[in-house]
Amino acid sequence: MGPMKKISSKTIGRALIYLRTLDGLAKQRWRYVSSGQLARMTGLTDVQIRKDISSFRKVGTPKVGYKIADLKRTLEDFVLQENVVHLVLFGVGNLGSAILKYPGFHQPKMKLVAAFDQSASKIGKVVNGVRIYSMENVPHVVHRTHGDIGIIAVPKESAQEAADLIVLAGLKGIVNFAPASVTVPKGVRVKDIDFTIEFLSLFCDVRT
Amino acid sequence: MGPMKKISSKTIGRALIYLRTLDGLAKQRWRYVSSGQLARMTGLTDVQIRKDISSFRKVGTPKVGYKIADLKRTLEDFVLQENVVHLVLFGVGNLGSAILKYPGFHQPKMKLVAAFDQSASKIGKVVNGVRIYSMENVPHVVHRTHGDIGIIAVPKESAQEAADLIVLAGLKGIVNFAPASVTVPKGVRVKDIDFTIEFLSLFCDVRT
């Protein structure tokens, strides 16, 4: 257990998978789980799981495994601390509406707090507890709702525009669902999710 | 330009980004593009782009760059050959409905060809040109529609069940939108897309 190392984003991604799995096990009244069991449930290897967990400074007990409640608390503390993630959505079309309804974005730890759209007919409406605002009010609304991450769900022609608004409002993270790359200043992280690309690359893999 | 090397799935993923970018440029009547320009547009580095392109056996001309039409054709040939990807959807709830409407899945190269749901009220309906079938007909319908990849958009409790059906029908690729890991036999590739995890891991990154 060396000195505090930087934890890679891959490890953090897997930590969230462990957390998801542990939640399920806790619901089924499990008390302990071993790296081997987690490996079977997640499709990862036991070594990798042990390595990840040890990087979070959490120790299990040989022959028994990890105490689920403790491990869960450790991971939660590490990846979320006591923060809540606030999301703001740009574009309430087909995809945007689905995002508004997605139950994962209305949890205690992650909340969708505001939506923006250009169309006058949508502005002012409240969907699933989230109000739709005009694009003109972005900085003010983002500040008031403590937004953390912006979601781009506008047509690809407006994607850069939305990204600029997000940057202007001071947000440091963007998830971009539009099928177009956007450019942002250093210090802002963009995660692209282009379904077409995800599917095609899987297809290429499979076709081997 | 060594002997034919295996092309990694990372490279293929980026090739699809290049393709998307080239399409945009072609629409704007560009004829040539350099690796540096592509780098600025995609956020990748010029070296990586050149290396990727050279792995597809495509050569550019110094001082000029790549001829867009040629590069586009090369990439298309390589990643898609003349195939069309056929997707079949499991679960027509909120997310499933959004997927049915997503325009990216009704292109010449990628088509959503069938959907399945348990609810009798949905079976038989046609949404966006796609018929919704009963879960009992999976193998037959998948075979008839030449399905390639299965999409899991059912509640997490039924995710494994859907995965089993997909495997049974002989498909080799799964995109899993349910927030639960599924286990499949060797030879079947699963790509998990858990929005909650994507957002949280971005948040962890940003908070550094």
Place this chain on the structure above:
DNA sequence: ATTATATCGTGAAATTAAGAACGATTGTTC
């Protein structure tokens, strides 16, 4: 023609991620 310059292609180095091996620890059994 010669020089200058932008761009390409690629082998080598560096970085990062994953996997294998193995001693150490804890609970169990007789």
Place this chain on the structure above:
DNA sequence: GAACAATCGTTCTTAATTTCACGATATAAT
């Protein structure tokens, strides 16, 4: 309480990916 089995934590290896460095080539300018 001694031997065994299951599981952990960690170091060392191996593999994959990215970045660096630099020579080669095509166009443009003088």
